[in-house]
Amino acid sequence: MRSPRRKSPKLPLESRDLPESADVVVIGAGVVGCSVAYYLAREGINVTLLEREAIGSGASAHATGSLSLLGAEFSPGASFQMARASYDEFPQLVTELEAATGMDLLYQRRPSLRLALDDEEASMIKGLMVWQQPHVEMRWIDDREVRSIEPRLSHDIIGAVYEDESAQLDSYRLNLALARGAELKGASILYREVTGLVADGSAISGVKTASGDIPCGAVVVAAGTWSRAFTSWLGFPVPVRPMKGERLLLNYPGEPLPVLISSPKRGHMISRGDGFTSVGSTGGRDYDQKELFWGEEFDRQPTETARLELLRRAIDVFPDLERAELVQQLAGSRPLSPDSKPIIGPVPGREGVLLATGHTTKGIHLGPITGRIIADYICRGSTEAVSDMSEFLPDRFADFADADFLPAAHAAEE
Numbered sequence: 001m002r003s004p005r006r007k008s009p010k011l012p013l014e015s016r017d018l019p020e021s022a023d024v025v026v027i028g029a030g031v032v033g034c035s036v037a038y039y040l041a042r043e044g045i046n047v048t049l050l051e052r053e054a055i056g057s058g059a060s061a062h063a064t065g066s067l068s069l070l071g072a073e074f075s076p077g078a079s080f081q082m083a084r085a086s087y088d089e090f091p092q093l094v095t096e097l098e099a100a101t102g103m104d105l106l107y108q109r110r111p112s113l114r115l116a117l118d119d120e121e122a123s124m125i126k127g128l129m130v131w132q133q134p135h136v137e138m139r140w141i142d143d144r145e146v147r148s149i150e151p152r153l154s155h156d157i158i159g160a161v162y163e164d165e166s167a168q169l170d171s172y173r174l175n176l177a178l179a180r181g182a183e184l185k186g187a188s189i190l191y192r193e194v195t196g197l198v199a200d201g202s203a204i205s206g207v208k209t210a211s212g213d214i215p216c217g218a219v220v221v222a223a224g225t226w227s228r229a230f231t232s233w234l235g236f237p238v239p240v241r242p243m244k245g246e247r248l249l250l251n252y253p254g255e256p257l258p259v260l261i262s263s264p265k266r267g268h269m270i271s272r273g274d275g276f277t278s279v280g281s282t283g284g285r286d287y288d289q290k291e292l293f294w295g296e297e298f299d300r301q302p303t304e305t306a307r308l309e310l311l312r313r314a315i316d317v318f319p320d321l322e323r324a325e326l327v328q329q330l331a332g333s334r335p336l337s338p339d340s341k342p343i344i345g346p347v348p349g350r351e352g353v354l355l356a357t358g359h360t361t362k363g364i365h366l367g368p369i370t371g372r373i374i375a376d377y378i379c380r381g382s383t384e385a386v387s388d389m390s391e392f393l394p395d396r397f398a399d400f401a402d403a404d405f406l407p408a409a410h411a412a413e414e
Helices: 031-042 078-101 119-132 145-150 171-184 224-234 304-317 317-325 361-380 408-412
Strands: 022-027 045-049 110-114 137-143 160-170 189-190 194-200 203-209 212-221 242-249 260-263 268-272 277-280 324-336 343-345 351-356
Touching: 022 031, 022 203, 022 277, 031 045, 031 110, 031 171, 031 361, 045 078, 045 171, 078 171, 078 361, 078 408, 110 119, 110 145, 119 137, 119 277, 119 408, 160 260, 171 189, 189 304, 194 212, 212 361, 224 242, 224 324, 224 351, 242 351, 260 304, 277 408, 304 317, 304 324, 317 351, 343 361, 351 361
Parallel strands: 022 045, 022 212, 045 189, 110 260, 212 351
Antiparallel strands: 110 160, 137 160, 194 203, 203 212, 242 277, 242 324, 260 268, 268 277, 343 351
């Protein structure tokens, strides 16, 4: 990977003209792309961030913003190490962004309960505790202790894992703050659709847009569900498919929940910092194969089936939610990889291009560490943020043909 130039004086962009060049062009302005731009700009790199629609117009806009180390999305070893490292980025990152932008990200850190309402859920939770417990302050509690923490919860609950600290924030506000924070550190944001890549042999030396080319030292593809379109331009598979997800915002007239709540089969229930209650989300198990992969336009359409199912699950856990009023139903795509793990790092056989995509349901949680890792690769040629990057590097898909995405989709809890 060629070392990018240090920040040079930027041309004024009042007319939104393309820059003459950039050290790095980041494609995609969701939380992952904006994290990459922010961490690069913090290193003094001249960054241009390209977005074809609007900041946070993809998965980031409808995400829950849950930052939890529990659940089945992370596995022992490097996967959990990455999750832990990114979780630990948030306190300082949120402080930085709120101070720089004046935005309130509604960041909250509080205990959590992962509830079991039947033996199957209890078995799932306890099975994960075997390897999670040495790394996270957590313990199993019975139904009486659960209701001593929150008496309004269902009497069908048979137990839960109590986590000393979990966290949650507003994902869209985080997205906007990362974008603005990157701008304040010198990055440029342009609303352009990418139409191709400029290649010089095996090296990528620029990005093509409808209004012209942008020469650059490196390109980062962080286009979420649209990353698959880069396969033909790269001559390398980018196996990402859109996976539908929906969640609800409710106006509950009672006191907020004192803990962050989730359940393997019933999703999350979170009293947000703005007073609303977030309920959801649907996961891959909630749709048949046809619905699951119909694509982004279908994914953005809320469904009555999901609304009724999410309300039923929430009331199963917290019966008093029958008094809540539905404020908003959010729907969209999540960028699913064949193994549910993010695809991060240099593209094999190409110089000057990296991927940062395929985060499935954990793009918000893993956004900061992805930004740090990509900045490390571009500025230093390698990263120590995670001790073993092999299970995240793009080269694991070098022989990819057309993997069956269903197992990964069905494994996504929400």
